[in-house]
Amino acid sequence: MGRFAQRSDIFIDEDTLRDEYTPEPDELVEREEEMDEYEEALQPTVNGSQPRHIFVYGETGVGKTVATRMILSELEEDQQHFSGVSIRVVWLNCKDLTSYLAAGHLVNKFREDGQYISTTGYPRGTVHQMLWEHLNELPESHILFVLDEVDSLGTDDELLYQLPRANSNGKVTETKVGIIGISNDFTYRENLSPRVQSSLCEHEIHFAPYDAPQLQAILEPRASKAFANDVLENDVLPLAAAFAGQDTGSARHALNILYKAGSIARRTDASQVTEDHVRKAADLVERGIIEDELRALPAQSHLLLYVLTVLASNDETPARRTRIYEVYETAANRCGTTVKAPRTVHNRLSQLSLKGFLKVNEVNEGINGGKHYDYGLDVDPDIVMDALETDNRLSDLV
Ligand SMILES: Nc1ncnc2c1ncn2[C@@H]1O[C@H](COP(=O)(O)OP(=O)(O)O)[C@@H](O)[C@H]1O
Ligand SMILES: [Mg+2]
Incomplete structure (x- = not known):
């Protein structure tokens, strides 16, 4: 036997979980209000x-x-x-x-x-x-x-x-x-x-993000077409919907978790898709989403994330902005990019924390002291490094 053999015990039609699949009109659920608004907005044209x-x-x-x-x-x-x-x-x-x-x-x-x-x-x-x-x-x-x-x-x-x-x-x-x-x-x-x-x-x-019950209602018709009868354990759909609901409220996210859970089940020759498959799938999908978000950031932000990763591996985080700036300056010189002013770098740090990639602490320095800000990574450093490897402007560093 070769590596590949056709398997169909888990999926009947996995394409219905993909983005390109066009739902039947009765499969578009939970968007009645938005469709009514659309109708109203298009009435002058009609x-x-x-x-x-x-x-x-x-x-x-x-x-x-x-x-x-x-x-x-x-x-x-x-x-x-x-x-x-x-x-x-x-x-x-x-x-x-x-x-x-x-x-x-x-x-x-x-x-x-x-x-x-x-x-x-x-x-x-x-x-x-x-x-x-x-x-x-x-x-x-x-x-x-x-x-x-x-x-x-x-x-x-x-x-x-x-x-x-x-x-x-x-x-x-x-x-x-x-x-x-x-x-x-x-x-x-x-x-x-x-x-x-x-x-x-x-x-x-x-269009607001979906909550978990809405996501479950979206998953149900798609799942019943995609999977063979009785292969989904009872809590698989609610759990996939809950993960996506907590995190992004995106139907694409929920569908991706479900697809990934099914493909893990298939790869491991399981006879059913279990909650455990969904948990593993949710982790993988979340990791993928974070990596995509990280990749989309501009080069200067990549450089700062690199700096924070280095500081973290030296046990120097949370680190003060002045310390971050020192390491940043060296790194920017090494990869030949412009060294931005401290103020610009500080702004970028606070943007990165707003986006959830860094965590920030405001530290008060006693009665007479002022205050300063400490930053540390708020994402897995491995994910950061994987994402940064694709930025060839940083290839001298990572
Ligand atoms: N209300 C819904 N009912 C059924 N499927 C939906 C619904 N909302 C989103 N989807 C599915 O989720 C995926 C992402 O939807 P899409 O319209 O591409 O999102 P957006 O354009 O907002 O990024 C597609 O596979 C789509 O079919
Ligand atoms: Mg779109």
Whole structure:
């Protein structure tokens, strides 16, 4: 026998636990209110009026993408009964795109293979002009642009300024344009310039994190498709839901725990998925999430985490900011990055503690003394080192 053999005793269809799986309409649970809000926000479009731009926000994994897909596919389905209104939906995931690249991708949504433009080949104004031309040629009366993960576009908001105003600025006269922006980042909206905020966020829909009972309700239909009959011990779903509920409130997180628990059971030839499998899975998934968050931090934060890891291994934590700065200076010089001023480094330390990577103590130095701050790691140093290994700017250190 080789290493691989097909096994099917645990899973029947593990794909239903994956992100790419599209739930059936009756499998979207616990989001009735948000779907009602969506319906209300889309009503002007349905009536043939100017669409209201919609801004959807909430943490990752709380159903923003799936709910949006679902409501828009109902809209596309129902429009056969509308008179005088036809709606096209164009979906763009903005992950890894800049405002400029996103505009190029939008142009290509209206072009056939062979006619695609190079998304970096034209000045920005020309790309926007091409987009307006396509929009003016559309047979549909309305177009809805979904910009998913719109926070990836960062601070360059030229597209987000132009697109919602395409009609009112007279660039697009032949079709009515609506934008649905979806953001994983709470702070993104506040950081948009006021000119963009007011136009892009006419109607806001907030998706809150799920609690454990909601997560359990989401897991149930998926689990009954994914697993063979009777392989889940009774408390597996509540436990997976509880772990994800306490930690992130993300359905993606809960589904990942369940999938991982199933695959541990399969790998160890267990006949059932047990609570113990769920506990192991929850640890692994949490570790993965922390690693991803750590990797996403900027280089200067990586450097500081490295410094704290070194201090921890020398039993020097919690360490005072002045001591951290000394080690930081040496490390920054060794890997050839700019040495930031103490003040900047202090700010970064407090940001890292707000994000939960460091813990901070305020220490009072007796009656006449002032106070100072001590910092230590608040995550497993092994996880930090694993995450930092992928930052090649630090390759001289780790
Ligand atoms: N209310 C829900 N009912 C059923 N499945 C859900 C629900 N919310 C989220 N999911 C599932 O959880 C995963 C993450 O949801 P997604 O919409 O991608 O989250 P977001 O876009 O907010 O990051 C997907 O697999 C999705 O099908
Ligand atoms: Mg999403």
